[in-house]
Amino acid sequence: MSLTVPAVPHEPGRAPESAAEVVGRLEDTWRARPGLRGWLSSVDHKSIGKRYIITAFVFFLLGGIEAAVMRAQLARPENGLIGPDAYNQIFTMHGTTMMFLFAVPVMDAVGLYLVPLMIGGRNVAFPRLNAYGYWVYLFGGAFLYVMFFLNTGPDTGWFSYVPLAGPEFSPGKRVDVWAQTVTFTEISALVASVELIVTIFKTRAPGMTLNRMPLYVWSMLVQSFMVLFAMPWVASASMFLAMDRLVGTHFFNPAEGGDALLWQHLFWFFGHPEVYIIFVPALGFVSSIVATFTRRPVFGYPAMVLSMVATGFLAFGLWVHHMFVTGIPQLGASFFTAASMMIAIPSGVQIFCWIATIWSGRPRFAVPFLFVLGFVALFLIGGFTGVMIASVPFDTQVHDTFFIVAHFHYVLIGGAVFPLFGAFYYWFPKVTGRMLDERLGRWNFWLFFIGMNVTFFPMHELGLLGMPRRVYTYLPETGWGGLNLLASIGAVTIAVSVVVFLVNVARSLRVGEAAGANPWGADTLEWAATSPPRPYNFAFTPVVESREPMWQHPAELPAVEGLRTDVREVLVTTLLDAEPDSRHRHPEPTIWPLIAAIATAVLFITLIFTPWGAVIGTVLLFLAFVGWAWPRGKDHQEQLMIEAES
Amino acid sequence: MIAHPGEPLGPHQLWGAWSWEPGIVLPLGLAAGLYAIGLRALWRAAGPGRGIRKRDAAAFALGWATLALALLSPLHRLGEVLFAAHMVQHELLMALAAPLLVLGRPLVPFVWAVPPGWRRTLGRWTGGDRFRGVWATLTHPVAAWSLHAAAIWIWHVPSLYEATLRSEAVHALQHASFLGTALLFWWSVLEGRRHGRLGWPGAVIALFTTAVHTSILGALLTFSTRPWYPAYGAVSAAWGLTPLEDQQLAGLIMWVPGGLAYLVAALALLASWLAEPEHTPRRLPLGAVSLVLVGTLALAGCGRSGALSFEEAARLTGGGNPARGRLAIRQYGCGACHTVSGVRGADGLVGPPLDGIGGRSYIAGVLTNTPQHMIRWIVDPHGVDSLTAMPATGVGEREARDIASYLYTRR
């Protein structure tokens, strides 16, 4: 890294620090601890982010395998590959995995990796909490899969409607496993959202006012707020469900005045924003990629920000359109339809702004950009069907059919997974220091794009022809066989494309072309760090003077000096204008978050088997947090200060 | 307010059912009159569109009209027989009239509407610690939010709501608390952000959370399987609705259009904030860093485009020090009457707000806006305009220069 230090010291009377000296001391102070214990104690957002992304991707593969098994079973009518018991577990696992263990975590994971770099910071605001969130997520996912392989996988759908999921109709531990897994992943998602909000609010580089923030950071800010307000609903609902099952409460038991629809309201109040929690970060990916590959800033920055915020807002008003067939008041239908259709407007604004950006830019058709073009096509289709099912008379026909399956796979795969793959190709060089192969990337893209359409487009028609969701088999006379076979062939194509991706990654890690700091000539701050970034990200905290700092100062970023280098220290700035405000201590690596996560896991898992689990787990958790919070007293400067005061 | 005289309203009587209650008409008329008189006085003194912008006045007029529509028109009588109509009335009060009235910044014209002598007394009184303490507490974002939420939820408790249908006084109290807490809420959201209490992110979150909790109350009403307020049941049939449908409609009105009002407000706030130009790269306000070094608070908004940088302001005023000026504004209590961003406690409404004063043509409606005039005006207001309400505060020439330089940095 080349550093330019002013010949005359900024502050008269203080000896100038040589850049090499600063870097040397930072390397010492921020070095990761060696060995397994060091690995388990890491609080670096980059190593945790990488673990998070890889774990989420493993769950993506597991969920994909489950999807493949389902497609194999449905490839022809009355297929005997797996029976209803296995099928019901598998479709539940697929949904639960993709929603709770892949889609939300992977978006958080990428955010936790990128956001501090993009805003010129050294780490997230609460690094230990970040580690804790990851471990809890890992344990939750691992718990679900261990139980699944023990034939105790949940089998009531990722939505676990009561009374089917209640104590009477689902005895045994299967649904308890689901409820606790959800609680685990809620904790990690909530922790990540607090983490990201405070990181974005308080640790931006000086000068990065909120309206100079990259659109991706905006998207993560909106997403984090949505998580903050949405996740408590499903966490409460799953807690209510667990209580109904474990201690005999009556939240959802109609016989004692409970209510089956209460579950649906609570679940969908979370469940609808959930879709946008997955989708909004993808909008951020798309904006980043579009700007870089058209070599101009995204057109209409304020409009883009406003539409993301509007999407976030509106997402909380639409949950009822998941309940159109439960017998909602007829008066309400047109209100709900209007509210549901309205959310198409901000989406439209964004698509038009991107098209305008591309039109007025000079596009380079690298793989990330291809994924963006594919995203627009697929997301449009998903959006159209979304508007259609906002209409109550039409929705009563296609609700709970394969039409809906098609719709939300277009929205989630087209709208979120395609941008995510684009993001993988785009930021892979930053994370690993090596480029992914373009030729394999094109194969990856086209196979995925074609496979996606072959799999899911026919499902629209299947739904209209009357095929309900979540059926493990169907009769030959229904005439659904041909389209199902086609869909299964498409699924194979998608699987091949994912294998191509894995090959590409494996190959690049070994023999990939070295990337350099800014291989794409991009505009945001993460490209000012080395690839891969050092543990402290930037030797000096950069100062931002525009929305495109790297285009404004391609050779030399303005920066501030003066953070301590003998201990880990970060700069805290003001919320709106990002003016330097204080210096904060960054925690040392520590094993306590892992211990606290283990205690959390003990609490939730034993609770399934005995109410005493609550007592045991709470005591363990308390001890873990005491260990976490207890000051280690390493910094004499700080201790001297308090002695001077008292 | 006479809520329920005689027979329940039938559909055929609707258009004749205007309510001319003196208890409503008089305050409404008084508010309009005061605003008009004060606005005339203010604009005559400061120039049209100064102090209160034309769109502020338009917002007030619109808010006033909404208020009149809600309280005087047949809607009011209809609210006695249909819950849904009553809900429309409440939403008009809380989600439309209240924000518009706040945007109209009525306190400024109201103060200008009274004779100068009274104005001074009023200024002294409102400048007092006790009044300011109460006002600061009531308009504290958390307090205003909670009061408004409490008013909305508590009044929907069946026994209380039904009491409004029986007693005029309770009904008046309900409307007063809806409107009053709504005004506080919107003040903390729309005005509070100028005073550093609640930045726009806080305002957006306050609006979002209010949208959510009112939507949920609406949803509870919509999805209930029995009417909460049986008192409506007797007459709603005449209007073609069952009591339950009436309640569902009311819930939906609170939920969807009501919720959208908050959404629109939040987006508008955000849009106005984002619209601040970002064409020219702005330098990091290093002046702020040096101020932080001496331990003062960071200067919100310093260096925003449209205003002068500290260096430029210092040059323009011939050596004024904006940082010292900021302290002087606080010391001399300018904030008791004027609103100045970046100065804690400077949120008075007696005199015109001083932000953006660099962009105005006249000072005090008398002097052209030059730094020299500004300094002269600050040092000796009565020497410039013997009738002015602005007191001579004992500011010296050097401090006045500092104050002027600070004011020119305000957007």
Add this chain to the structure above:
Amino acid sequence: MTGFRIVANVTELPTTTFGHRSPMWWGTIGFIVIEGSTLFICAISYFYLRRNFLNWPPEGVFRPALTVATVQAALMVLSNIPMAMVDRAARRLDLRAVRVGMVVCTLLALVMCVLRALEFEALNVRWDSNAYGTVAWAVLTAHATLLLLETLESLVFTALLFSPNLEQRDLAGASDNALYWYFLTLVWIPLYAIVFLSPYVM
């Protein structure tokens, strides 16, 4: 490769900040939002389940007893006074006052925990009797969980104040703890009204 050009120095910035200047304060706000939502959801469920009953509480169930709960509510409101004193003492870095105040508040929290146990009894219904009992218990339990956690946290924090390893910036924690305390005790007032008073008016 991008280099850096130094334009400012931040050596003199403070390392201990309070309120919205401190990231921890924002973190506390985040958790208040999460936990506030959870309590709000319990309250919503209370109203939602009300629709399945003709009478509230349902026939055969006594209304909750008010004495203990009212004492508790009053105590919660009043406890804000010592907590506000701790908050102010922390901001002027007065370690002695913070220590005294935190001891007082921790004792108050323990008293509240005891009162909470009695409050469950005062509900006059079991959680598994009917949905009314379930949801009343849910509101009370959700708040009790937070109360218990806050009590434990206060205990640990008070102990920390007497630790030789204490650093100046740890005092900011007193201020964050106070913020959470304000939330926890003030949010109880509407919840108290819902669980204990509303059966008398609905």
Add this chain to the structure above:
Amino acid sequence: MSAVLQAVLQFPGAHSALKPAGPQARIAEGLWNSMYATAIVVFLLVMAALLWAAFRRRRAEEPAPDPARERRMRRVVAAAVGITTIVLFTFLVSDISAGRAVTATPGKDAIQIIVTGHQWWWEVQYRDSVPQRWVTTANEIHVPVGRQVAVELRSTDVIHSFWPPNLTGKRDLIPGNENSLWFQADSAGVYRAECAEYCGHEHAKMALLVVAQSPDSFARWLTQQRDTAHTPADSLTSRGQEVFLSSACAMCHSIAGTPAGSRVGPDLTHLAGRATIAAGTLPNTRGNLAGWIVDPQRIKPGARMPPNQLDPADLRALLAYLETLR
């Protein structure tokens, strides 16, 4: 009944939202057609714009941030958003008018049916002011053509959803919440309805037939259904009845006119008159019935009906008896 059987065996189209046979389904189909056409047009336009924006030929030197061009683009984007809003508004208006037509309340002379969902079959009841004239059947609804049918939807266990796509959209059956819908068949035929809400193990095999017939034949059918079962006329069938009453069958099923009165499983009084068994899973033939009685778990794993190890002779007698239950 062979006509019914035939119709069932050729049911492509007997379960399709695109072949409406009733007023509500027709409205939904009309909405679909118009929305589908609009979506195609808009999709093509946006894709054309995107591809043109991406691949248009560019002059060698185009000024990057040209303020005049940015202003023009702003106008174009605003116009596009405006058009989007108008299209959405049109959808909304057509949706509301469609919604009104669909949800209009049924007339007073509509036939009243109560459908109760069970894991995993449908109980159907035609009520009457005289309880003796009530008709209870399973997995089959008979309705007269051209007359409104009001269906009350109930569930005793979990949530199910009633959905005859050719006739109307679906509506959930929720324990503790009463729901209802109405439909009308405009032409005679057999339509299939699946359970559309996931309801556990055998959600896939929970279908119901809606048989729309002329008013006369419907009236005949209803009268016939009011009869109790005939007393067995020969020794084989009376042996069959004995088997039925003495084996596990009678513990769950009822046959009017015999001591068997349990309501756990479907009412079998007129079993032989139904087109399918096991909730639309198998055509009601002798072989299928035998297989179903002996080993239901092979056909419908997880179903509540236990396997029955019957002596071959007993089984034959039982089948013969069941075939008399017309």
